[in-house]
Amino acid sequence: MVRKIAIYIGSRANYSSAKPLMTKLSQNSKIQLLVVVGAAANILKYGEVSKLISSDGFHIDASVYSLVEGETPETMSQSVGLGLIELTNVLKRLSPDIAIAIGDRFDVLPWVIGAAMLNINIAHTMGGERSGTIDESIRHVITKFSNFHFPATRDAYDRIIKMGEPEESVFLTGCPRIDYVSDVINNKVYIDPDFLSKNGGVGPIFKLEKSGFLLVSFHPVTSEYGNNGNSVKILLDSLSKISMPTVMLWPNADAGSNEVSREIRRFREKNNPNWLHLFTNLPIDDYILLMKNCACLIGNSSSAIREGAYIGTPVVDVGSRQNVRERSGNVISSELDVKNLVSSISYQIKNGHYASDDLYGDGNASLKITNILSSIQLNSSQKLMSY
Secondary structure, three states, X not given: OOEEEEEEEOXXXXXXXHHHHHHHHHHOOOEEEEEEEOHXXXXXXXXXXXXXXXXXXXXOOEEOOOOOOOOOHHHHHHHHHHHHHHHHHHHHHHOOOEEEEEOOOOOHHHHHHHHHHOOOEEEEEOOOOOOOHHHHHHHHHHHHHOOEEEOOOHHHXXXXXXXXXXXXXXXXXXXXXXXXXXXXXXXXXXXXXOHHXXXXXXXXXXXXXXXXXXXXXXXXXXXXXXXXXXXXXXXXXXXXXXXXXXXXXXXXXXXXXXXXXXXXXXXXHHHOOOOEEEEOOOOHHHHHHHHHHOOEEEEOOHHHHHHHHHHOOOEEEEOOOOOOOOOOOOEEEEOOOHHHHHHHHHHHHHHOOOOOOOOOOOOOHHHHHHHHHHHOOOOOOOOOOOX
């Protein structure tokens, strides 16, 4: 009997972790893959990832509009409530055997709650990790709702078991994101020097020479709502002192996103920087190649730590958003201070790329997860702790 497995995509970060797993699930004859898209993945200003999913050849079985705009703590909470209503209806209609939850985004929470209430088994990837901000709490809540766990690191594996999850339900597989990274960098090493002129975005056009540009991915910190604009101002002031060609991504949909975007616009209007080019969203392949070829990645995205370890990207992790996430030697941390940031970025540029580290996986996670989900016995979704 074919097993129906549903996966939820709510953001570009979500999709970068899901795509290699979706590919393996769709190729398994024992599985019917169901794709559900919602939240920021359906919104133009966040890259409209739903179009990318379709262009990659995946059929979208359900699409919901669950993101309440405003990017405040209130709208984040309201989005969770709206998402619970919409996604519960989707789950009831699709009636999957397993619902896959990825990571720790706020919009994933209603997907998990809805599945649990409908007695659907839940599989969670990238659980057990530590980071910071509200994601820390959401991640562990999802773990407590989930029936099957696929952590990326040994530390995360051990933590899930310490949280009371039965050892037989926890599988150390690595992170599916690393699978895609491995495929991309094994097939193509260099970025097209004319990448900017061919791919849009806003800002001046400059050549992307290997190790001749910076990459920036900075998102709001929800627990620092009201101060995110000042944080990105310090970051941009630091980058202006280095004045190296820089590719920067607009922030995600977390509370405080408008603060970050507003300050970026102010900085551009006031300074007209000839070194700064911005993108709303990029295909996963392009982002990986930018990470592979940049002199340094600066910001607070988990990609810097996860994918960065495998690629060997020199990284400066800024502020508190990822301050306790397990990391490799390619990452150094900096406070939000111009002097510290300039010094840290300059150090990483001079150091150059690091050796690859498989801390978050060896490139085979998706196949491992697919094989387990296609054959594992499904019992009652009722959770029983091991303690």
